[in-house]
Amino acid sequence: MSQEPEPISAAERRALERDRDALRAARSADAPAPQDSDQAGDRGDAADQSERVDEATHVGVRLAEITLRLHEGERAGVPPVDAVGVGSTVTVRFPDGDRATLHLARLASDRDPTLVTADSPLGHALLGHEAGDRVEYATPDGRETVHLLSVGEPGPENGR
Incomplete structure (x- = not known):
């Protein structure tokens, strides 16, 4: 992979923006509800909380990748049209x-x-x-x- 930012096609941009928006919506929908700290939980609650944390981490990493790719594509300019390259x-x-x-x-x-x-x-x-x-x-x-x-x-x- 080169160090220079790679161009991004309009189709790739649209797909990444749709992915980003879907991940943001999922993150908002999965946000944990405030809980009373005096409530006693069981192991099932702890496992559920651990799973939500893992999923939130995955969503956060993917959002960061998409955001970086969109930013790089913007900096790189238009995709090549004379020979095939990334973004073509x-x-x-x-x-x-x-x-x-x-x-x-x-x-x-x-x-x-x-x-x-x-x-x-x-x-x-x-x-x-x-x-x-x-x-x-x-x-x-x-x-x-x-x-x-x-x-x-x-x-x-x-x-x-």
Whole structure:
């Protein structure tokens, strides 16, 4: 991973902002209610409290990661359009003819299925390539090749 901040695509930004907002809402909903310190609790209460603390820690760490990524993306400027880099939007055609517009991101998001991480086999293989290139990458079923139709805006319907 480089020391320079990496650009962030509009799609990645939206997905991270949705994740951030969902985590903030979950954190607010899970905030512990004030308890009377004179009440005696049992081990179940202690276990429940420990679980809430663990979840709050996880949420806090993920919020910090998202906030940092959004800040870095803002500092880095616009994603590259001449060659594929982190933050790029690309359109590819698979061997079966299917096309997909994907967004290369550093962090995965379960809220945006079009995000491909730069360290995934496809994402890593695409890095540095230009529109028109054929890119080979490893899959669990063997090697695959995609045709990189465009870098930047989604490619034409009838690409190369």
